[in-house]
Every structure is written in C-alpha cells, then in structure tokens.
Amino acid sequence: MTLRAAIAGVGHYLPARVVENAEFESSLDTSDEWIRTRSGIERRHFAAEGETTSQMGAQAARAALENAGLQIGDIDAIVVATSTPDLTFPSVGTMIQQELGMASGFAFDVQAVCAGFIFALANANALIVSGQAKRVIVIGAETFSRIMDWSDRATCVLFGDGAGALVLEGVAGTGTSADRGILSTDLNSDGSYRDMLYVDGGVSTTGTAGKLRMQGNALFRQAVSKLAQTAETALEKAGITAADIDWVVPHQANIRIIEGTAKKLSLSMDNVVVTVQDHGNTSAASIPLAMSVGRARGQIKDGDLLVAEAIGGGLAWGAVVLRW
Template identity: 75%
Template sequence: MTRRAVIIGVGHYLPERVVENAEFEAKLETTDEWIRSRSGIERRHFAAEGETTSVLATHAAKAALADAGCDADDIDAIVLATSTADFTFPSAATMVQAALGMTKGFAFDVQAVCAGFVYALSNANALILSGQAKRVLVIGAETFSRIMDWTDRSTCVLFGDGAGALVLEAQNGEGSADDRGLLSTDLNSDGRYKDLLHVDGGVSTQSTGFLRMQGNQVFRHAVEKLASTANTALDRANLTASDIDWIVPHQANIRIIQGTAKKMGLSMDKVVVTVQDHGNTSAASIPLALSVGKLRGQIKQGDLIVAEAIGGGLAWGAVVLRW
C-alpha cells in the first residue's frame, strides 16, 4: 500500500465588489476591448476596506471544510500560500488557525507568488507522506489590489483578490497512477529573473512598494516553462498529456493559457478557465479554479488533473493529481 494525499474538500471565496473593465476607462488610458484582447480578463473582485488576506482565506477554508464534512479540530496543519499577508508576522496561516478555532496542530505561510499554491500543495503532500499530518488545509489567498500602482495601466487592470482552499487527507492507494490524490510534483525557480516580476518594496527597504512586471518577458518564459514543468510532473507519475482530463492552470492571461495548452498538444476543451471573471489572483487562482470547476460540473471524482503556475522569482511548478 502507498500513502496518498487525497483531496476530500474544496471551497473558495470572492469579495463582494466586482470591478468590470469599464470602471478603468474613466481613470486610465485603456478600454474594455484593450484589456480583453490582451488578457482575456473581463472583471475581477476587490476586497473591501478591512477585508484582509486572512479574512478571505478563512472564508475559503470554512467552505472547504464544509465540503469535506470536517471540523477545524479534524485538521492537523494549515499551509497558506500568499504574497500579501496581513502582517510581516505572524503568518496569515496562524490567523486563519485562530479564526477557525483550531487550537492544535501547526500553521505556516508559503511565499512563491503566483506559483505559491503549487509550492503549498507540494509541502502539504510531504507532510502527509512523512506521517507528520493526516489532514492538511491548503489555502491560496491574495489581496493584490493593495499593491497595485493605479497609474500603471499595463499591470493594475490584470489583478484581483480572492481565496481558494483544499482539504487533503491521508489515504492508502495501490501505488499506481490510478490512485486518487497527489501523484507527483515538480518545483523550480531561477532568481536571475527577479526583475521581470517583483514588488519594489518590502520590510528591509521600509516601504510597501508596488507590483512591477515586464509583461512581454514574463510571457516569453511562461509558456515554455509551464509546458515543461507539466510534462516533467507527468513523467514522474508515468503518465502523458493524453491521460489528462483537465489542466487547471494559473489564471494569469488567456494567451498564456492557450499557448501552454497548444505546446502540450491539448485542446482548450480540457482547460478550466476562470481568468475572465477573476483576473490574476496569484496564489489563489488555482484553488479558485478547482472549486469553480467542481461547481460547474467539469471536475469529477477520478479525473486526472494537472495544475501548473509561474510567478515572481521566477518560480514555477506543477502538480499531477487524481481527483
């Protein structure tokens, strides 16, 4: 028998405020058509005043726990992926732990920007495989609206706020690719490309800073690296692209999503797409898409899924799992 980390619950949360592309037309030299044609984004959600990342994460966590039929006391660990935590410390994960009334176990944040949820899943998988935890709550949550330069039309129209969460449980499998749960992971980073996507501030510089992105350069790296990491993860699970039921990619840009699918030889009919409604929610985008995909009836038990993402660092990776 082989120990597997199996998804038993999923949920998400989006702030109430919906911002359509047209709202930017009055403030910036841009149009709805310009934004849609370059990104595929039609709208996004922005957090309300006082609605912090841990608040969004807690809502998503409660939804995932309800879907799993679990209570907070059933969870051994929380791994939260975010680049926009409420405070420098403590971690947003411990704040979610307190909000859920969870007094045992442990909680920590993972910071790998848009690739954060893939990194968090990999860490949670390791906790389960090593026997350190039986059930892990894995969350991606962001409030990127708080680090936007509202005069930069090339970036501020692309991002949104939200949160998604999964509950992973240790279960026994046969050790084959037919098992439910996480089958393989692949993680990568290359710090030489820091300037392509970064925030120009932080604790050591005593400033908050704004998100800065060289969009064309990020695009150039994204398609190649996403297809490569997905194929590597498939190889590790002794699977090929033809075995995939769904790709659930980081929802950054429809052209990146389309380019990656094409490079992998897959139809867009096999891709879960939510970027039009959420924008780029960074570490929250994959769990958001998984939750929405399940609600739409796209993702069903037994489906083979590849989730892949790339973000600042550059950091990128993929996870192969069976739902």
C-alpha cells in the first residue's frame, strides 16, 4: 500500500470589489486594451479596507471544508502560502486556526511568493505521507493591493487579491500513476535572480512593508523555460508524459506566459484552466483559486490528471502532479 495525499475538497474567496481595467485610465497612462493585450487581464478583485489576508484565507478554508463535507475538528494542520501576512508575526496560519475554531493541531506559513502554493502543497503532502497529519488544509491567500506602487503602470495593473484552499487527506493507493492524490512534486529556487521580482522593504532593512518591483521582460523569459522544465520534471517523477495530462492549472500571472508554457509542453490551451482575465495575478492564491473555479465550471472532474506549476520571486518555482 502507498499512502497518497488526495483532494477531499476545494474552495475559494474573492473580495466584493471588482476593479475593471478602465478604472486605471484616470490615474495612469494606460488603457483597457493596453492591459488586456499585454497580460490577458480584464479585471481583478481588491480587498476592502480592513479586510485581511487571514480573513480571506479563513473564508476559502470554510468553503473547502463544506465542499469536503468535513468539520474543522477533522483537520490536523493548516499550511498557508502567503507573502502578504496580516502582521510580521504570528503566522497567518495560526490566525486562521483561531478564526476557524481549531482547538488542536498546528498551523504555519510558507513564503515562496507566487510559487508559494506549490511549496505549501509539497509540505502538506510530506506531512500526510510521513504520518504526522491525516488531513491538512492548504491555503493560498494574498492582499497584493497593499504593496502596489500605484504610479507604476507596469506592475499595479497586474495584481489582485483573493484566497483559495484545498483539503488534503491521506488515502491508500497502489503506488502507480492511477492513484488519486499527489503523485509527484518538484521544487526549485535560485537567489541569483532576486532582483527580477522583489519588494523594496522589510523588517530588517527599511522597517516598512515596501512596494513591489519587477523586471517584467527578464522575468518573462525565465518564467516560460523554468515552468516548462519543472512541469516536465514532475511528470517524469510520476512516470507519465504531458500527453497523459487532462488539465494544466498554472499560476495565473500573464496569459502570454501561460500560452508559452503550454506550447513548450506541446499542449493545447483547451487543456489549460485559465482565470487570469477575472482575477489578475493573485500570487500564492492563484492556483487554488483556479482549481476551485475550474472545478465549479465542470472542467476538472474526478479522476482527472493535473499538473500545477508556478514561479515567483526568489526566484522560486515548482510543479505538482496530482490526480483529482
């Protein structure tokens, strides 16, 4: 018998405020057409004043628990991927633990920027496979609107806020790619690329949260090659090929990156779950958001084989192969 970490439920939360591209036209030298043609983004959601990352993450977790037919008492651990915590500490995970009324178990955060959910999934998978937890809620939640430079049209139009969550539980498998659950993971990072995407502030430097800075063209070139590479490595680890995949669920950063990665994998865009047009780049929240929306649309079905991949500041990048 092989123990796998399988998806029991999925859910998401988006703030009420929807910001269309046209809203930026009054304050920036930009237009709806300029944003759409360069990114594929048409709108995004921004958190309300006082609405926090932990609050959104808790809402997504509640939706995932309801989808799984479980209660918070059934959960052993919470792993949160975020780069925009409510506070320097304690962790967003412990705040969500308290918000959900989870009286036992443990919670912690993972920080790998846009690749954070992939890293969080890998950690949750390890907890389940090692026997340290039977069920884990994995959450990606971000309020990137709080770290935008609103005078920088190259970045501020790209990002949005939101949260997504999966409930993972241990299930018995045969040890083959026919099993439900996480079949393989691949994680990577290279700090020499740090200046491509970073925030210019922090506790031990400026004492402020800082603003997001990005070298868009250089990052684009790294993203397509590294995303295809990590997906191929994860597929090889699982003993399958891209032709076996039902759905790619990519980090929703830019439609051109998504299209370029699919092309490198020789996959049709018909096999890619795309939500970037409605959410923008929600960093660590984008993959669970896309999974939840893809499931709600009826795209992702029981038994489907998925590869999820992401790249973010660090640079950090990785992929997960799983069967729903």
